[in-house]
Amino acid sequence: MVTPAKNLGNSPSDAIILFDGKNLDQWVSQKDSKKNAPWKIVNNDYLEIVPETGGIQTKLPFGDCQLHLEWSAPDEVIEGGQWRGNSGVFFQNRYELQILDSYNNRTYSNGQAASIYKEHPPLVNAMKSPLEWNSYDIVYTAPRFKTNGLIDTPARITVFHNGVLVQNNTTINGMTNYIGLHNYPSAHGEDILSLQEHGCKTQFRNIWIRKL
Template identity: 35%
Template sequence: MRLALDGSATTRFQKPPLNPVFTFIVGATVLFNGANTEKFSGGKLASDGALLAGVLTTMPVHDFHMHLEFRTPYMPLARGQGRGNSGVYIQQRYEVQILDSFGLAGANNECGGLYQQTAPDVNMCLPPLAWQTYDIWFTAARFAADGKTKVASARITVLHNGVPIHSQREITAKTGGGKAEGPKDFPINLQDHGNPVTFRNIWLVNGEGHHMVAEIAPLPCPALRRAGWRHRFRYWSAGQ
């Protein structure tokens, strides 16, 4: 697939939006720009200045848009889940898988999958050692006043290298070994699975105004339209 091979659909180096379209405009929090790791618990840097996997954000998350860039290592002798394995564990409950899945079918335990729950709509994984992007829009599950009864499941939209792989997807339960669902918010875990996966250019905007993509110029219009997205006033939207 040409988009995956040459990176033409990438959102690499994208900066936080100055005027994000959210219900609550609170601005972007830069979590990591290469300067320090103070926004992460247990943060350590690789020799090239990238952030190593195995960290938690110092703040819990609820509804947000997050941008991050990741790189999987070259592990030619490894196979399956032992090949560039990491993940973005939202609220330590819901994992968007990171894996060297270049050229694979795109299963629910491969790169871009909601781990062991939902496969990505398309496998947009680049080869190992290439920097890749996730743009994630997340709305937390809602619970009744008793704190036990779930009244609405969490929802997620994910762009992988600029292409929608989940559009307002319902997350029906926690994934894998994640924490049990509940009303309490928890941090994001950039999972350490024993492989040297690294991260850079991580920022987050809080707020629920769900699934608006603000001025991402390189996005492939046909791919977005096929996924049911609409364009209006310079914005792509998967919402109503």
């Protein structure tokens, strides 16, 4: 039995709470996993990226999972394109779901919010304005590998952006590199979940995960 949350978007009884505004106990620095996560908690409410400090990663590894997170770009729009609230959530530290302020902000199609980065654009642009919070609700299926290390079944992902289906059981064809083909260079198991630092003060809150 799993007790659902009283309010939509809050965590069910079996979820691992990754961030609830109180602390960063579930995270470490991506530059040095022996150090604490270097981002800033604001008003015991949300987490703000500190530019030039690097990304953060979970202490725990994950494979198949259900993930909920909420995010927003800075309220004041200064830059455009890939410099507006750019971040990303990486599953197994390899496969990126893009985070970007795509509200009235033109960029390359597979680099907008809710893209599987440099691979699959979202079905629709479901962004809210910079003054509002966005949510991702994600079901991720990890890749499976043959005994010889070659890919057997690729990773797949379903994403709801602000309640709108934007990735429908989409195949992830490999590591989401900025340049070059996406492929699976080597077999791997569960690995950490990470949030990217891209020089933008993107904000996060209410992050929880369920192992599937």
